[in-house]
Amino acid sequence: MTEYFHSVTLDFEKCKGCTNCIKKCPMEAIRVHDGKATIMQERCIDCGECIRCCPNHAKIAVTDTLDILSEYKYRIALPAPSFFGQFKELENADCVLHGLLSIGFDEVFEVALAAEIVGYLVHQYIKDSKIKRPIFSSACPAVLRLVQIKFPDLLEQIAPILTPMEVAARLAKEEAVKKTGIDYEDIGAFFISPCPAKVTEMRNPMTTKHSAVNGVIGVQLIYKDIIKYIIKEKTQKVSSTLQKATKLGMAWGYVTGESKNVDASTTLAVSGIHNVISLLEEIERGELKNVDFIELQACIGGCVGGPLNIHNLFVGRVRLRELIKKCGSRPSYYTDEELHRFYTQGHYVSTEPVQPKTIMHLDEDMSIAIMKMERLDKITNELPGLDCGACGSPSCRALAEDIIRGIAFETDCVIKLREKVKTLAEEILDLARIVPPVMADSSKKTGDK
Amino acid sequence: MLNDSFRFTPHITLEFKIGEKDFFIAGESASRVKKTLQQLGMKQEIIKRTAIIIYEAAMNVAIHANHGTLKVYIDPEVISIITEDKGPGIPDIELAMKEGYSTASHEVREMGFGAGMGLPNIKQCSDELDIDTKVGVGTTLKAKICLNNKV
Structure with missing residues (x-):
C-alpha cells in the first residue's frame, strides 16, 4: 500500500480540465495541469467537495464492490x-x-x-x-x-x-x-x-x-x-x-x-x-x-x-x-x-492518538523558508489578484506558492502572459521603426538640417 | 563592525491597517500570520502564542483607538508583533495589566469583547513586552517571541 491512499480519485477520461474543483477544495489540494486535474495526495482529506461540484462527474470515490x-x-x-x-x-x-x-x-x-x-x-x-x-x-x-x-x-x-x-x-x-x-x-x-x-x-x-x-x-x-x-x-x-x-x-x-x-x-x-x-x-x-x-x-x-x-x-x-x-x-x-x-472496561477507546501532519512547510531550514516566503509575497503582489484559476491553481497566492515549489511558472498566469506578449510586441514594433542607415530617407535627413 | 551590521538576516514583515471598530481584521490577520508561520515550519506552540498576541493586540486597537497599524516581523530568531495606534492611550498601565480590568464601552462588552483579558493574555504569551503610551495621543505595543531559547 502506498503512503497515501485516498478514496477520492480522478476519472482521467471524464476530466475536461475545467477549474471548478480547484476553487471548492478546502485544502487547496487540486491543480489543473496539462488539461487534467491532479489531486495532491498529501493534502487531500477525502471530504468529497470536488465530487459534488464536478460538472463532468470526473471526481469519483473508489469503494469496494x-x-x-x-x-x-x-x-x-x-x-x-x-x-x-x-x-x-x-x-x-x-x-x-x-x-x-x-x-x-x-x-x-x-x-x-x-x-x-x-x-x-x-x-x-x-x-x-x-x-x-x-x-x-x-x-x-x-x-x-x-x-x-x-x-x-x-x-x-x-x-x-x-x-x-x-x-x-x-x-x-x-x-x-x-x-x-x-x-x-x-x-x-x-x-x-x-x-x-x-x-x-x-x-x-x-x-x-x-x-x-x-x-x-x-x-x-x-x-x-x-x-x-x-x-x-x-x-x-x-x-x-x-x-x-x-x-x-x-x-x-x-x-x-x-x-x-x-x-x-x-x-x-x-x-x-x-x-x-x-x-x-x-x-x-x-x-x-x-x-x-x-x-x-x-x-x-x-x-x-x-x-x-x-x-x-x-x-x-x-x-x-x-x-x-x-x-x-x-x-x-x-x-x-x-x-x-x-x-x-475501556471498550472502544481509540488506541492511537491522532498525530499532527506537517505538509505546508516551504523548507526544512527556517532561514531558507523565510527567504522563500519573501519571494512568495513578492510574486503574489505582482500577480493580478483576480483569483481566476485559469492558471490551474486555486488563487493567485496558491500560484505563487506553486512557483516557489517549482511546479508552476509565472507565465502560467494568462494576465501575466498577455502583459509579456504586449511588451514583446511593443519592442518588436520599436525595433521595426528603427531604420538601418543605408535605408534612411536622404531627403528627410537634409530636411532635418 | 561594518560587516556585522551588514550581515544579511532573512526576514519578512506583514502589515495590516486597523480601522476603528474593525472587529474583523484581528481574526483575519491572526489567520494570515498563522498560515505563514505554518509554512515556515514554526513550532505549534509558537504559532499559537503569536496568533493570540496578534488577535488580542489588534482587538485592543479596534476597540479602544481611532485607528492604527499592526506589523509582524519574522526572522529566524524572533517574531515581533507591533501595534501602533492613534487613540486615548492607557492612563494606568499597571491597572490595565490586571485580569478583568477593562475600559471597554458597554456597547463593546455587549458584543462579547472587552473582558479585560487582552493585555494579560498578551503578556502571558510574549517573551518580552513593551508598551509605550501617551494619554490622548496613542499607544505603541511591542511584543516579542524568541524562537531559539528553551520551551
Whole structure:
C-alpha cells in the first residue's frame, strides 16, 4: 500500500480540465495541469467537495464492490444511519435491513446501534474528563484529517472514542463468532457508506491500528437492488424484525443527531467543511471554552449530505426524520448496565492518538523558508489578484506558492502572459521603426538640417 | 563592525491597517500570520502564542483607538508583533495589566469583547513586552517571541 491512499480519485477520461474543483477544495489540494486535474495526495482529506461540484462527474470515490463478499464465509452489512433516508415512505427500517440480506449478506448490524454506544461513551468521557473544552466529536474522518493538518493544536480535544462504524464492525463480528462458531477471520463486516472518507479511514485508520471493517461499499452500488426488494416486499410482508437501533442512534444520520445523543450540558453542531474551518479558527484563538461538546461534520447537513448518497440532503433528512417518527420510542437494545460496562472496561477507546501532519512547510531550514516566503509575497503582489484559476491553481497566492515549489511558472498566469506578449510586441514594433542607415530617407535627413 | 551590521538576516514583515471598530481584521490577520508561520515550519506552540498576541493586540486597537497599524516581523530568531495606534492611550498601565480590568464601552462588552483579558493574555504569551503610551495621543505595543531559547 502506498503512503497515501485516498478514496477520492480522478476519472482521467471524464476530466475536461475545467477549474471548478480547484476553487471548492478546502485544502487547496487540486491543480489543473496539462488539461487534467491532479489531486495532491498529501493534502487531500477525502471530504468529497470536488465530487459534488464536478460538472463532468470526473471526481469519483473508489469503494469496494459486492465482489468482496465472496472472500468471507459469513458476511455482515453495516448500514449507515443516513442510508435509511434514501428510501421513500418507509414504514420501518426492517424492509431495508431485509433487503440487505436479500443481496448476499448473512446478517445486518445497524451502525445506528453502535452510534448509541459511542454517544454514551462520549457523554461519560465529557463528564469525567478534565480536558480542555470544547471537546470535539471523532466520528467524521474528513474532519479528523482536517484537524490533523490545519489545527494540530486542537487534536488533544478530540474525544478519544472510535467511530460508530468501527464499533459496529467489532460488535457485529464478536456476536457473529458466538452465534455461528465461525472463525473471526472468516467473518467480514461491510459498511454501507455515503462517504468516501470512511473508505480511507478503513484502509488507513487514524485512531486504531487495524480496522475491523473489511470493506466499504458505496450506497449507489446497492441502491437499486434494495429498492427492488422494497417494492417486492410490499406484497409479501416480512415477518421477523431486525431493527434494534432507537431514534437516538438513527438521528446520527443528520447533523445535531450526534450532539443530542451525547447529551452534554452545552453542545453545538456544525456541518459543512468550510463552516467547520471557520469555527475551528475561532476556537483556536480561545473562543467557546464554555461549550462542552461540538459535533463537527464535513458534509452540509451531516451524513445525509454525503457525496455517495442518491438523494438531495434535505430529501434524505426529511425522510429519515419521518422514519424516526414512525419508529416511535422503543427501549434501548443495550441496557444502562451494559453501556456502563463498555465505558468502565475501556471498550472502544481509540488506541492511537491522532498525530499532527506537517505538509505546508516551504523548507526544512527556517532561514531558507523565510527567504522563500519573501519571494512568495513578492510574486503574489505582482500577480493580478483576480483569483481566476485559469492558471490551474486555486488563487493567485496558491500560484505563487506553486512557483516557489517549482511546479508552476509565472507565465502560467494568462494576465501575466498577455502583459509579456504586449511588451514583446511593443519592442518588436520599436525595433521595426528603427531604420538601418543605408535605408534612411536622404531627403528627410537634409530636411532635418 | 561594518560587516556585522551588514550581515544579511532573512526576514519578512506583514502589515495590516486597523480601522476603528474593525472587529474583523484581528481574526483575519491572526489567520494570515498563522498560515505563514505554518509554512515556515514554526513550532505549534509558537504559532499559537503569536496568533493570540496578534488577535488580542489588534482587538485592543479596534476597540479602544481611532485607528492604527499592526506589523509582524519574522526572522529566524524572533517574531515581533507591533501595534501602533492613534487613540486615548492607557492612563494606568499597571491597572490595565490586571485580569478583568477593562475600559471597554458597554456597547463593546455587549458584543462579547472587552473582558479585560487582552493585555494579560498578551503578556502571558510574549517573551518580552513593551508598551509605550501617551494619554490622548496613542499607544505603541511591542511584543516579542524568541524562537531559539528553551520551551
